[in-house]
Amino acid sequence: MLSVPTLWTVFIINFLALGLIWAYVAHSYPAFGAARFWTASALVASAGTACAMLRVMMTDSLLPLLAGGTLMVLAAGLAAMGIERFYDKPVRWRSTALSAALAFVGLGIFIFAYDSMPMRILVYTVAQVMPLALTLKLLLSPENGRVNPGARLAGIVASVLIGIYGLRLVGALLQPGEFSFVRFNAGQSLVILLMVFLSMALNFGFLLMAIDRLRNEVADLALLDDLTGVGNRRHLVQRLTEECARSDRNGEAFALLVIDLDGFKGVNDTHGHAAGDACLQHFTLMAQTRLRPGDMLARTGGDEFCIVLPSSTLREGVMIARRVLEVCRADAEQCAGNDIPISVSIGIAQWTREIGMHPDRLIAAADHALYDAKKGGKNGYAAYEPKLPPEMADALEAGLRKRA
Structure with a gap:
């Protein structure tokens, strides 16, 4: 049988190792603030177990x-x-500081003023489990529609720890003196060994939470444009593929806008690339104010942007295009001095059965409409109208002649 001092030594080494791991994570990922708290928690716990030893x-x-x-x-x-x-x-x-202060006072009273082991265990148990109990809802509730696997593990382990502390408290109240963590017997050795395992499992859950969060952040960065913060071409193609598949299943149309900033090369040549970047960022902010929830703005390269309009017809695409044009024109009218007015041309296309599962066909249709908008004098929009096959066009013309 392992002795209690030996197990407490294992406990100390365990918390020190966890503290070093979290310190490395905190140093490597400074923006991940949770790591600093978990580093402090592990190191403080190692000091606490050293005192118990x-x-x-x-x-x-x-x-x-x-x-x-x-x-x-x-x-x-x-x-x-x-x-x-x-x-x-x-x-x-404040809650953490108050909890620790009340535990210090309560333990002090039942150690020096009125020696009572059951009351000490009661004070310690309540103060120890309350913080974890209050965070169980966060750990076990879905975040953005999914439950983090590491959070689920941490929540389950925290629940088990709370249960062990509760059983220990009940035992201490029923049989005073038999449930102290510092007693040398088989039962206490088993409980301490279990606590070592659960503390490692809890921190492993925290580590999985961190890995999942950092992986998602990296994935998001791979789909975002560095300059404007909106989706990039990869994200656009991914979204268009999803929308084409959805429309192919249910037959519900959606629309795509392709936007090009007029005369953007001249802005770069005359005012410099920094001014051109500022124009792209400013246009992004203006366009986003005219989009609906669920619409997606992406920069596909240079001065070209796309807007995906889910569950939208060509008519609704025209409405959004007008909104974007209006905000750009209103902004250009207010330009003065060294301000650079922004003018855009927009091509609009709607998904059809002929496009099917091929987003490149929809992009080509919107590009064709954009070309028409450019030919029409820029600073405007054009909608793509699919050309009818020759036999259908002849039949339509014959029908119109007959009516005439």
Whole structure:
């Protein structure tokens, strides 16, 4: 049977190793704020377990018990704060500090003023499990329609930890003196060993949460245009492929706008590329103010943009094109001094059964309409009208003559 001091030593080494791992993550990814809280939690927990070990070795003093219990409560609060930061929720500094302070006072009272092990366990258990219990909803609730696998693991492990603390509290109240973590017996050794495993599993869940978040951020960056922050060509093709497949299944049309900034080469040649970049960014902001929820703006290269309009007809595409033109014209009228007016031409096309699962055909149709808009004098729009086959065109013409 492993002795309690040996197991507490394992506990200390375990938390120190976790602290070093989280410190490396925090250093490598400074923007990932949750890692700093989880680093502090692991290191504070290692200090708390060191105090518990001192209590085992120094049976005459109860000061390590007070310090260790307070530090473990603080560690739980820091872990919960890391979860809150991960989900971009307000971090409760005051609640954590108050919980640790109340635990310190409560433990102090039932150590020095009125020696009562069951009451000490009650104070410690409540202060330890409350932060984790309050974050269970965050861990187990879907985020953006999906549950993070690491968060689910962390939530399950946290629930098991809360259950163990609850059972220990019930046992301590029913059989005082038999459920102390510093007692040397088989039951306590098993519980401490289980706690070591669960603490590792909890942090492994946190690590999976971090990996999933960082992977999603990398995936998002691969689909975004660096300059404007909207989707890039890869993202556009991906979205068009999805919309074509959806329309092919249900027959519901959608529309595509291809937009080109008029005279953009002259802007770069006359005012410089920095001014050209500023124009692209400004146009992006203006266009986004005229889009509906669910519409997608993407920069496909140079001065060319596309707008995907789900569940929209050609008529609705024309309406959005007019909105974009109006905001650009209104902005150009207000230009003065060194301001550069922005003028755009827009081509509009609608998905049809002939296009089917081929987004490149829809892009080509919208490009054809854009060419017509350019020929019409720029600063306007044109809609793509599919040409009828020769036999259909002849039949239509004959029908019109007959009516006449």
